[in-house]
Every structure is written in structure tokens, then in C-alpha cells.
Amino acid sequence: MRVTQSMLNNNMLRNISNSYSNMDQYMDQLSSGKKINRPSDDPVVAMKGVSYRSALTKVEQFERNISEVHNWMDNSDETMDEANQALQRTRELIIQASNDTYEDNQRNNIGEEVEQLKEHLYDLANTKVNNKYIFNGTNTTEKRFNDDGTLKVDPPNNEAVMIEVSDGVKLQANVNPDNVFSKDMFDKLDEITQALEDPNTTGEDLDNYLSDIDGFSQGLINERADLGARMNRVEMVENRLGQQKVSTTKLLSDNEDADIEEVIMNLKMQESVHRASLAAGSRIIQPTLMDFLR
Template sequence: MAGRVTQGSITNQLLRNINTNLTRMQGMQEKLSTGRNINRPSDDPVGITYALRYRSDLTVNERMQTNTDYAASVLDFNDTIMTQTGDVLKRIKELAVQASNETNPQVGLDNIAAEMEQLQGQLLNIANSTFKGKYIYNGQLVDQKPYSSTEPWKVVTDSGKISYTISTGVNMDVSFSGNDVFGYPPSGTTAPKNEDDNAFYVIDKMIQDLKGPDMDDLKVQMAALETRTNKILAQQAQVGARVNRVEMVQSRLDDLNLNLQTLQSKVEDAEYEELIIQAKVNDSIYQASLSVGAKIITPTLVDFLN
């Protein structure tokens, strides 16, 4: 038996269809205006789980990038400081070679000693260098000045390590002990180890030898200065190796960041070309439903009486 179709049922069905089309158009307009394919979890329950995962991975990756950038900056600064240290020791060696010529009068030796004293002061300033307000040659005691102007060769700096997480499970040590660079205290001083080629001690001994003068001991100190210079070069080589690794990690993190952003964009971002086409189609359907509805709703009791 055929069901009865009334004007009211026709009108209600028409309104439901129009509202459905209008709701679909509203969703398209929202995606077009926000540029996002997912504006709420209900838009794509599966896609939102991937989007949240990508966002979390991006946050971790960006933190790693920040750490690698800071580690690279600290290592580059250390490399610069060690280069300056090498330049100072190189000049002192030149002066020592010049002074070892036994034809120099005492006035000339005194002048050389005076320049060495200035270079010793410059070396002290280098040893107390800071990066962003933190001393770089006192281990974890970054707020404490490592070397004093009084007998700096007796100083034992902190050996604590400062490292940054540059990748999952990978920590990069960016700290250097002042004793590893400038030398441990000389023999006769209480310290974890003793080194007679301590840069400050060698320079001080040279100054005393020039004022003596004691040319034999000056040659001994020249050999010690050469040894210390080689040790500083070895430390600088370690800096270079760490910088190379950090740069490789930076490159990998940049690639990973780009990949994660691409994956996130595929899930979250709207495809404008496709949305525009769908919006045009939905608009045509909506207009057609309004046109058909106008013909259905138009007849009234007055129309029948006429």
C-alpha cells in the first residue's frame, strides 16, 4: 500500500535537504577561511591523532635544534679563544728566541720581559673569557672567575662537564677545563696532577730568567712552551671534531624538521584547489535545492481557489 505524501512532509524533507547542503557549504567555507583541513577533532578523528603526533615530534626536534645551535656557538667561541691563546704563545716564543741571543744587552732583555708581562696579562684575560655572561674555563662553576692575577699557575679549575642533548640519547660536551688548556699547576703544588709546562708558570719563569739573566733556564722554558702549544693545538682539534659533528647533526635535524612539517601539512592543511572546486559544486547544489524548493512551496490555498 502506497504511503500518503502530504505537503507538510514534502516541505520538511525539503528543509532537511537544504540544511544539509548549507551545513556542507559552511564546512567548506570554514576550511577555506582557516586554510586548515582539521579545525576540530570531529573533522577527522584519525587525522587528529597523526597531527598531534607530528606536532609533538616537531616540538622535540625544534628543542634539539636550539641545543645544537647553542652548542655550535659555544664551540666556535672556544675555537676563537684557543686561536687567540696560540697567537699569544707564538709571540712569546718569538720574543724568547730573540732574547736567547747572548749579544742582547740587559736593557734589551728588560724590554722583552716588559712585553712578556703584557702578554701574560692578555693571556689571563683570555683564560677568564665569558660567553653570554658565563665563564667558559671553569667547568660547571660558570659564575665564578677561574683565574686570579696572583699566581694563576696554581689554580685548579672545576672539571665538571656541561653538555647539551643534540639528538635522542646523544649529549654533546661543550665544556673545557682551564687546566686542560693552560696546564695544571707545576711540580710542588698540590693538585690532581702536575705539569711544568703550565702556560702562566712558563711565562713567569721566562720573565724571571730575562731579569736574571739565566739563558740556560730560558731555553728549558722555551721547550716547555712548545709542549704547551702542542697541547693547546690538540684541544683545538677536539673542538674542531665536535663542531663537525654538531654541524652534521644540525643538517640532519633540519631535514627531519622539513619532513615533519611536510607530513603535518598533508594532514592538517587544506588543499585550496580541491576545496574551491567542491565549494562551487556545493553552491550549485544548494542553489538548485532552493530553486526546486521554491516551486514546491509556492502553491497555496489561494492558488487552488484561483
């Protein structure tokens, strides 16, 4: 095959163009820190990147869900603790009032305090967090009790609020409100208040209410224990999500992030090759008659 001057020139220009392209690729990697800047650079890396990003997005969404669960559980636990304190104070007042030496006005004063404790429990039952009533089942837009102490909806909503915290794993974020703020409890507190205001009520009559208060308190304690078990599980799920996030982020980094030291070395080598190509090209382009015409 006959090799002409134009063939040499074309090959040289094509090689120099490829050299420029290689340097441009290394410069893109160096400036962006990524192995590829468009899917066409490496379709396999691009497809893996899409998969890893999808997995990472899902983990981050589960982490946000976990935060929502923590918010529900922490506020529920604090509210139930406060409710238990109110019940224990009510119990103390009943024991105090059961002393038959107390005069009617003294029992009336105790009855007023019990009434205030009941109102406080109503407020706790209508606890609202982030515009959600956390003690009304799945009906989070409406409070459980009206201002007069009646149920807003009868029968009340006691359904579990389930939130997905991992693939196929849903956890109950709320507690059963009927075990904490039942209508029976408030009716019994009304009955206790009336008994304290009745001059015919004996100390023995008041002592009979202690078992009722203890029953309500025990139901609340049992619900807190169940909540505590679920809170421990949430922490374990949260730790696992943290590990998944770290491993997925590492896979994404290994797949896409450029090795800066290697990129700099390749760029330097390509610059040397490019200079050599230009030097060789200057020898390939032979002078013609036009170079001597003045």
C-alpha cells in the same frame, strides 16, 4: 506509509540545512587553508596533527641547542687560536733573549712583554660569552682566575658541558680548560719573567724553557683538534635535523593543509546543488487556502 506535506517540507528544510553546513565547511577550508578547523571535524587528522607538531617542536628545540653548541665551540676555537699565538710569541721572545749579547735592560724589556702576554692569557682564560665563562667547566657563572692570577676555585672545574642535540644524543660543547689554561702554564710564565729579569740567567737557562712552552702549545693544539672533530659532528647532526624538519613539516602540511583547487571545485558544486535544492523546494511547498485569501 502515508507521505504528508509536512514530511516533504521537513525533509526539504533538513536537506537545505545540510547544504548550508557543507558550504560553510568549504568556506572555512578556503579562508583558513586547513582541512579542519576543530578536532571534531576529523579526529584522526587532529590527532596526527598533534603528533607532527610535537615532533616539529622537538626538532626546533634541538636546532636552538645546536646554535648554543656552535656558540660555545666557535668562541672556544677563536680563543684558543689567540692563545696559541700568544704562546708562539713568547717562544720567539725566549729565543731572542737567549742571545747572550743582549744587555740586562733589553732582557727586562722582553720580560715585560712576556708579562703582558701572560696577562693576555689570563684574560683569554676568563673569556665570557653570553654571560657564561666558557673555560671554567660547568661552573659558568664564575671566572677561572682572579685578577691576581690565582685560581678562583682550587681544584678548578674541568667538567664537560653536555648539551642534547638530538634524541638521546648529547655532545660536549666546551673544551678541557686544564689542557688550555693550566695553572702550571701561568706558573711557568712567571718563572720565565723572573729569569729574564735576573742578570745571572744565561742563554742556555732560557733555552730550557722552550720545551715547556712547546708542551703547553702542543696541549692546546691537541685540544683544538678534538674540538674540530666535535664541530664536524655537530654539522652532521645539524644537517640531519634540517632534513627531519623538512620532512616533518611536509607531513604536517599533507595532513592538515587543504587542497585549495579541490575546495573551490567542491564549493562550486555545492552551490549548484544548493540552488537546485531551493528550486525543488519551491515546487514542494504547495499553495494553501491562505495564499488565496486577500
